[in-house]
Amino acid sequence: MTIVHHPDTATLVSYAAGSLDEGFATLVAAHIATCDACRAALREIEDVGGAVLESVEASPMSPASLDRALSLLDDHADAPAERTKPRPKDTRPGVPxxxxxxxxxxxxxxxxxxxxxxxxxxxxxxxxxxxxxxxxxxxxxxxxxxxxxxxxxxxxxxxxxxxxxxxxxxxxxxxxxxxxxxxxxxxxxxxxxxxxxxxxxxxxxxxxxxxxxxxxxxxx
Ligand SMILES: [Zn+2]
CATH class of the missing domain: 2.60.120.10 (Jelly Rolls)
Structure with a gap:
C-alpha cells in the first residue's frame, strides 16, 4: 500500500489535541495506524505541543513563536524522507x-x-x-x-x-x-x-x- 493523501496538518493537530469528534477521530486513527508519515508527524506535533505548553507556562506565547511552532509543522509535512519512504506491499489491507x-x-x-x-x-x-x-x-x-x-x-x-x-x-x-x-x-x-x-x-x-x-x- 502506497499512501499518497494524508489528513491536513490542521486535522492532525486537532486529532493530537483530542478535539476531533468521535467519527473523525476514529477515521484519522485508522489512517495513522497504517501511515508511518502521519505517525511521525503526530509525534512532532506532540513535541511542539509540549514545548508550546511549557512556553505558555513560562510566559505568554508571542504571535512570532506561534508562527515558528506552526512553521516547524509545515517543514515536517514537506519532509521528503517521510513522503518517499517505501512501504511494504499489501494488496488487501483489510480493516485497520x-x-x-x-x-x-x-x-x-x-x-x-x-x-x-x-x-x-x-x-x-x-x-x-x-x-x-x-x-x-x-x-x-x-x-x-x-x-x-x-x-x-x-x-x-x-x-x-x-x-x-x-x-x-x-x-x-x-x-x-x-x-x-x-x-x-x-x-x-x-x-x-x-x-x-x-x-x-x-x-x-x-x-x-x-x-x-x-x-x-x-x-x-
Ligand atoms: Zn498519513
Whole structure:
C-alpha cells in the first residue's frame, strides 16, 4: 500500500489535541495506524505541543513563536524522507486496528444497504453524544458519484479499491480531507468495488427548519 493523501496538518493537530469528534477521530486513527508519515508527524506535533505548553507556562506565547511552532509543522509535512519512504506491499489491507472493534467480521461480513445504482452503504455505530457520523460506502467499478459539495467537514478513508477525482487518485490508506467548499465528482477506477469510510458532521443540525434558517446567519 502506497499512501499518497494524508489528513491536513490542521486535522492532525486537532486529532493530537483530542478535539476531533468521535467519527473523525476514529477515521484519522485508522489512517495513522497504517501511515508511518502521519505517525511521525503526530509525534512532532506532540513535541511542539509540549514545548508550546511549557512556553505558555513560562510566559505568554508571542504571535512570532506561534508562527515558528506552526512553521516547524509545515517543514515536517514537506519532509521528503517521510513522503518517499517505501512501504511494504499489501494488496488487501483489510480493516485497520482502530476500525476492527466496529467491524468484528471484517469487510466481507458487512450487510450493505443499496442507496443508489452502484452505491451501497453501511452505517457504523457512534455514541449518542457524537456530532459526527461514520458510514462505509461500497461503490461499484466505473460508478460516477454526482458532483456534490459538502455541508461541513468530510473525511474519506479508502479501505479497498480506488477512485479518482479532481484532487487525484485515492487508493487504500489514502484520506480525502475536504472542507465545505470542496466540490468533487469521484469515479471508481479500480476493477473491484471501492470500499471507503466516510466521516461527516452530523447532518441533523442542518435538517431542521430553524437550523436551515440560522445556518447562513451564524455561519455554521
Ligand atoms: Zn498519513
Amino acid at each position: 486496528g482502530p476500525l476492527a472493534r466496529l467491524l468484528k467480521g471484517g469487510l466481507d461480513d458487512i450487510v450493505w444497504k443499496k442507496v443508489a445504482p452502484g452505491v451501497s452503504k453501511h452505517v457504523l455505530p457512534v455514541s449518542k453524544t457524537a456530532r459526527s457520523t461514520l458510514t462505509l460506502l461500497r461503490i461499484a467499478p466505473g460508478t460516477k458519484i454526482p458532483d456534490h459539495g459538502h455541508g461541513g467537514m468530510e473525511l474519506t478513508l479508502v479501505l479497498e479499491g480506488s477512485y479518482r477525482d479532481v484532487f487525484g487518485r485515492f487508493g487504500p490508506g489514502d484520506i480525502a480531507d475536504l472542507d465545505e467548499h470542496a466540490e468533487h465528482q469521484p469515479v471508481v477506477d479500480s476493477p473491484e468495488a471501492c470500499i471507503c469510510l466516510v466521516a461527516t458532521e452530523a447532518p441533523t443540525r442542518f435538517k431542521s427548519f430553524f437550523g436551515r434558517l440560522l445556518q447562513p446567519i451564524v455561519g455554521i
